[in-house]
Amino acid sequence: MEHLHYIFTGGTRTLARPADVVGVVGSGNLEVLIESIAQDGACSIAIDTAAVGFGAIWQAVMTDFHARWQLADARIAINDMGATPAVVSLRLDQAVETMLEDVKGTAP
Amino acid sequence: MTSYVEATARERLARLFDAGSFQEFLPPSSRVVSPHLGQLNAPVAFDDGVAVGRALLDNRPVFVAAQEGGFMGGAVGEVHGAKLVGMLRRAILDAPDAVVLLLETGGVRLHEANAGLIAVSEVMRAVLDVRAAGIPVIALVGGANGCFGGMGIVARCTNAVVMSEEGRLAMSGPEVIETASGVEEFDARDRALVWRTTGGKHRYLLGDCQALVADSIDAFRAAAITQIETIASPALTLAALEQEQALLAARLDDFGHVREPYDLWRALGVPDPEALPLLEADAFVELVDSHRLEAR
Numbered sequence: 001m002e003h004l005h006y007i008f009t010g011g012t013r014t015l016a017r018p019a020d021v022v023g024v025v026g027s028g029n030l031e032v033l034i035e036s037i038a039q040d041g042a043c044s045i046a047i048d049t050a051a052v053g054f055g056a057i058w059q060a061v062m063t064d065f066h067a068r069w070q071l072a073d074a075r076i077a078i079n080d081m082g083a084t085p086a087v088v089s090l091r092l093d094q095a096v097e098t099m100l101e102d103v104k105g106t107a108p
Numbered sequence: 109m110t111s112y113v114e115a116t117a118r119e120r121l122a123r124l125f126d127a128g129s130f131q132e133f134l135p136p137s138s139r140v141v142s143p144h145l146g147q148l149n150a151p152v153a154f155d156d157g158v159a160v161g162r163a164l165l166d167n168r169p170v171f172v173a174a175q176e177g178g179f180m181g182g183a184v185g186e187v188h189g190a191k192l193v194g195m196l197r198r199a200i201l202d203a204p205d206a207v208v209l210l211l212e213t214g215g216v217r218l219h220e221a222n223a224g225l226i227a228v229s230e231v232m233r234a235v236l237d238v239r240a241a242g243i244p245v246i247a248l249v250g251g252a253n254g255c256f257g258g259m260g261i262v263a264r265c266t267n268a269v270v271m272s273e274e275g276r277l278a279m280s281g282p283e284v285i286e287t288a289s290g291v292e293e294f295d296a297r298d299r300a301l302v303w304r305t306t307g308g309k310h311r312y313l314l315g316d317c318q319a320l321v322a323d324s325i326d327a328f329r330a331a332a333i334t335q336i337e338t339i340a341s342p343a344l345t346l347a348a349l350e351q352e353q354a355l356l357a358a359r360l361d362d363f364g365h366v367r368e369p370y371d372l373w374r375a376l377g378v379p380d381p382e383a384l385p386l387l388e389a390d391a392f393v394e395l396v397d398s399h400r401l402e403a404r
Contacts, residue, residue: 001150001151018137019135019136019137021118021135021136021137021154021155024116024153024176024179025151025152025153025178025179026178026179029178031136031153031154033136033137033139033154035137048151048152049151050150050151077139077154079151079152079153079154080151081151
């Protein structure tokens with residue numbers, strides 16, 4: 001397992017809902033827990049991945065993600081079991097889109 | 109129509125119960141994860157592979173759980189089991205109209221060994237306590253991982269089991285049997301054989317499940333509603349246990365020597381048993397209803 005942590009600042013988009021989770025921790029897949037939490041405008045991303053040694057690729061994928069969404073006051077936690085960069089990007093987009101929907105009563 | 113087998117646990121919860129009604133206990137944001145997997149350097153899930161909570165089913169308050177087969181095959185670890193037990197115990201206090209368990213699991217999570225075994229036995233006790241409190245418990249089995257091991261026993265501790273053909277229910281899984289007793293005993297790679305010995309249609313014919321539905325979340329929802337409305341007295345009684353014991357003994361006497369499910373179905377009087385695996389759920393139920401063993 002490898003633990004990676006990124007913090008991005010300068011984002012402007014805040015999330016509509018408190019928290020949600022998308023994806024499943026299965027082979028080639030990952031879960032993304034996304035929370036709307038005040039942290040001086042920063043977007044933090046904590047990753048636990050079973051695939052060790054891919055820090056540079058994670059860095060690139062996360063930088064792209066922040067450039068796409070410009071999230072502020074968002075905390076993201078990822079449990080990964082070897083998802084490809086494309087799957088990671090899709091899951092992150094799915095997580096943000098879920099949080100921007102104004103759906104009431106869905107978990108969690 | 110949304111496929112049940114293809115959906116995740118959370119998608120099933122969102123679509124099977126009344127829209128927006130699911131309220132989760134210990135959601136992923138609580139981060140109550142397995143204390144064992146981290147020590148083994150294995151990935152954890154923020155919900156430890158199960159979502160539990162309350163919801164509405166056709167406007168009736170129910171307590172619910174859904175196991176995620178995609179995370180370690182839905183296997184039960186210490187936290188996963190404790191969430192199930194906690195939900196069941198809370199149900200006794202809150203007295204909902206029913207408890208609905210969306211089971212998809214290989215049984216005990218081997219990484220957590222004794223803690224997982226104890227957890228499963230606690231789930232069994234809790235299910236029976238819920239029934240003793242007069243609350244019906246319904247198990248839905250339609251996931252790709254089936255329902256095996258101790259959780260297979262849990263399913264049969266409930267008032268009613270609803271299955272799809274895709275769902276499987278048994279104690280030891282096919283690979284376990286093959287490993288322990290040899291490929292001559294059971295060829296786990298023979299998918300047709302696996303499904304006709306453990307799949308929903310066989311279980312329905314033997315009376316091990318009470319309803320057989322198509323692989324659709326709507327069909328499981330409708331069947332769960334029907335079962336809740338049908339169950340008059342959820343608690344176990346000595347008379348019902350003795351009756352079931354007699355039925356199982358008779359079943360073993362009648363069919364214990366049969367090596368092939370087709371032969372068993374033929375012995376039940378089903379016409380053209382080889383055609384059964386190809387039938388849609390409704391046509392299958394209509395054809396076999398007068399032949400199946402009524403276990404309860």
